[in-house]
Ligand code: SF4
């Protein structure tokens with residue numbers, strides 16, 4: 098597909114065109130950090146940021162999501178009446194989403210939509226009604242290690258269009274048919290712009306200093322890694338606060354609850370975390386992950402051993418958020434290095 102070029106002075110016209118069918122959301126400056134919000138003007142957009150504080154996973158997997166509503170009246174001959182919750186009523190576009198955050202949606206597709214039998218309708222509805230316009234990373238942050246986990250600063254997997262910021266202009270690379278249709282009216286990118294984008298990719302990849310090796314993790318059995326002595330000391334400083342899981346674009350634990358008021362109620366699912374003792378607490382009183390060590394190990398084993406083994410995907414895209422947000426400075430790359438280097 099042919100790369101296109103767009104002058105930033107024409108961005109408002111592009112946004113207007115995009116906004117005819119989509120609610121457009123993008124990273125915007127929010128005090129000291131950059132966070133996701135609805136946008137309708139190019140003035141809202143930011144171009145020099147490493148990544149958003151919180152990932153955009155809530156657009157597909159909201160922190161609290163209503164699954165259905167119900168009414169229960171004892172005098173009603175219909176008895177309990179359940180009503181399906183409608184899906185998204187308007188399409189959505191995630192503009193300037195980072196390639197790692199889009200790759201995370203692909204990783205989670207393997208959990209939520211493996212096949213017809215494990216097809217999460219809530220996830221799929223939003224996935225299919227969303228357009229992904231990615232912004233390539235110019236300056237990865239020191240905690241990024243995307244190139245070690247099958248991703249990268251210009252990674253195109255899961256995108257409709259990849260945008261490369263060239264200063265006054267943007268190079269737009271259509272990746273999907275939907276993306277091709279969206280940018281087809283724009284002029285073809287000149288050769289110098291294509292070369293500039295290729296150079297930027299090379300520089301960004303070279304700027305990523307943090308790397309991990311997963312070869313031994315893949316080669317070892319689950320039991321060998323599970324019983325590795327490193328977990329005995331590794332978990333000690335962890336507070337089990339769960340921050341790492343809430344900011345992570347690939348963490349996807351949830352809990353389902355019914356909330357009722359009088360005769361009305363709704364069933365909701367809320368983000369939960371494997372770091373919480375309550376998450377695995379059985380009504381029998383038994384807790385299969387009752388110790389901090391169990392919960393700490395689960396987080397890393399799930400991402401770097403169970404998911405690759407079961408779905409052939411790594412449950413991490415190397416965004417580095419968990420490392421930069423952890424209150425006690427636990428660095429995911431050091432833990433993975435430890436797992437890989439276990440005797
Ligand atoms: S953010 Fe750090 S301290 Fe909190 S649960 Fe995660 S690893 Fe443990």
Ligand code: SF4
Pocket residue numbers: 341344345346347348400412413414415416417418419420429
């Ligand atoms: S585990 Fe950490 S580095 Fe990996 S995707 Fe989650 S937040 Fe990003």
